[in-house]
Amino acid sequence: MPNPSIKDVGDVEGDSVYRRVTLHLIPFLFICYLFNYLDRVNVGFAKLQMLDALNFSETIYGFGAGIFFIGYVLCGLPSNLALSRFGPRRWIGLMMITWGFFSTCLLFVTTPMEFYVLRFLTGMAEAGFFPGIVLYLSRWYPNQRRGRIMALFMSAIPVSGLLGGPFSGWILNHFAAGHAGLAGWQWMFLIQGLPTVLLGVLAFWLLCDNAESARWLTPEQRARVAADIAFDDRNRPVQANTSVLAVLTMPFVWVLGFIYFCIQSGVYAINFWLPSIIKNLGFSDALVIGWISAVPYLAAGVFMLLVGRSADLRNERRWHLVVPMLMGAIGLVIAANFATVPVIAILGLTIATMGALTGLPMFWPLPTAFLSASVAVAALALINSIGQMAGFLSPYIVGWIKDQTGSTDVALYSLAALTVVGSLVALRVSRPVKAGAAV
Template identity: 60%
Template sequence: MDERSDLDRSYRKIGLRLIPFLFVCYLFNYIDRVNVGFAKLRMLDDLGMSEVVYGLAAGIFFIGYLAFGVPSNLILQRVGARRWIAVMMVVWGVFSVGLMFVRTPIEFYVLRFLTGAAEAGFFPGIVFYLTRWFPPERHGRVMTVFMSAIPMSGVLGGPVSGWILAHFREGQGGLLDWQWLYLLQGAPTVLLGVLVWFVLSDGIETAPWLTPDERTALTDALRRGDEAQGEAPVSLRIALLEGGLWTLGLIYFCIQSGVYAINFWLPTIISASGETEPLMIGLMSAVPYAAAVVFMLLLGRSGDRRNERRWHLIVPMAVGAIGLLLAGGAPNAVGLSLFGMTLAAAGALSALPMFWPIANRYLSASTAAGGLALINSIGQIAGFLSPYMVGWIKQASGTTSLALFVLAAALLIGIALVLRATARPGMR
């Protein structure tokens, strides 16, 4: 009992040291990634760009992300998390700020691609990093708290983005409102990247803020967790040939299809349903994300307490699909459309942290760095296809309804894949 209490205290110490800071880093990571959804409300008219140009620019980010995800995570494993995360954050922060200088579609595409390439290793790197601090039975809660930065970025980012566009509407200091948006939301990332060097440690063994006894106990607990998890695919090559990684990647792709449609098009969907004031659009867009924060935290706690992963992933995916169907069926009704998007956000976003404990159970310690990055990269293809598909359908039909129906179908396909994948003993 005393040993367990000591471990719990040590994990709380680690959690308080790492999770709040990583949460803030991921918060700005997501804001930098999706703030084009708000910049679009002014940027397209100012620069004479079309919906298709926006959809392609929003999505081309993920081509860079896909190309550099696995190499970046392997570099992180080689040079250490602190050093590589610091470099990534400074570089993508600079590129994100650079979007304020865009004047042509080509410049828009290039900077979005470079931003995606620069931050490609951040999320899978953090997932891998956290598995080297916490054993598998704690992954659900840890990932949920960390990934609640995604909906929290909407809770905070939406109103703040709306305020920036409203406050700088007439332009100040020679900059337009959307330029101020990129500047004020990208610059903090550069500062956080510098702080990474001073806040993070590469692992339990090198953390100066842990006592020798704490390091020994935590290392033993992590070793026992890895042994209990098993070494089922012993190499990345075997894991690829065996097929489980590809199935997990497809499941993640289906989840992310819904997530990125919400992230990039929620302001547009709200605007199309009748609200045109940027500040009100920002405040209304915070509602779905606030619901997602609550649902996500409750789901993560429930999953760890019951040590059950399959249905804790399937249920939010089903809720997300229902929400997209409702929103697609009521494009001109503000209340019903917002209710549908709230269900969609709560479901799809909550499915993200529920997915990773299943992936972590399948991957052994020896395959985790490359495997997690590959799964994430496959899933991030949705970041390219989903926004572009929504933009193409909207321009062709004048509405996003059909696109939302397609994305609901993707989540339902993902549920079928989860049922198939979790029939494997190592993925339950």
């Protein structure tokens, strides 16, 4: 039976309510996620100077880039449980202050062990941020509206590449000769780390935990949001009040985690190695590399928003997830096959970036449509943690293969194959769960 409070996505009352929610929440969360993602990928640009300055090998870099996600995976579930216990406003603010501090401290690294420890601690601090935001948004938006909202929120990823690439390249070039005793890569960690601390402080004042406590909504608007969310909760297939241990043994949750792992494998390969791949195409200037790396992210940002809008308008999730995943695989194959032809290789990387990054927001309406609030706290953290293991394995494997073969081609082919497997699994599990209900 349809929810009487949720009409079509374009209903006047609903559009007015959720437009107000979006204008209040999404700009700030977008900026927070932009710095969150920039913090994960700026080490890819630091690599252009850091390896020579500190005499690090590709394997050391790959392990340091990846060990971030060991801390991330270990703390993902406890952090999400803490967010549920203490409230999103307090926990999100505390996480941002902590990871901003550790990220800034990377400018003091002189040995591989220091690099590993700080990356590990930064991963621990960031662990609950993204799954916490997914859980947070599920308390504000019904499933029919989440595709577009997740795409809008997660467009911070391509924007971080679009702005962060040229900006990081400019920092590396401008401070290449050193300034105030710091090298270019050190200035990059300083300039991009400190704003996160400030945003964490602002979160204590700008966020509220749920619609019921939002004084910037009228009582009628708060009631509308509450009714929509309550309807979603009553009609999710996974309804049981489950313990954390029971969630850990749910096969469906692990399958979703595997799909997310496949998506993230391609994403992190692109994020961490795009600057180096572009450099290997024959471009040596850091600023030029930054501008070229912005092209795939610009295309991905536009494509992500278009696909998110299409998914909500058609109330269809399945193919809006699978098609971008297959695009990611095809793009990686093109980039590997035409590594000696810069224009075609960059075109392949652009297609791969468009597909891989769009797969991220198209994935998350899937678990939030299936899982009740009692299950979601633990399940979303577990799914995200499984997926983030790709953040360790993907850059490390790419780095190891490049050290062994002198090329990234084999790694790109392997990641493309994994993405295809993930898309086939997604095609299977995202079948409509009941008549007339597209997920």
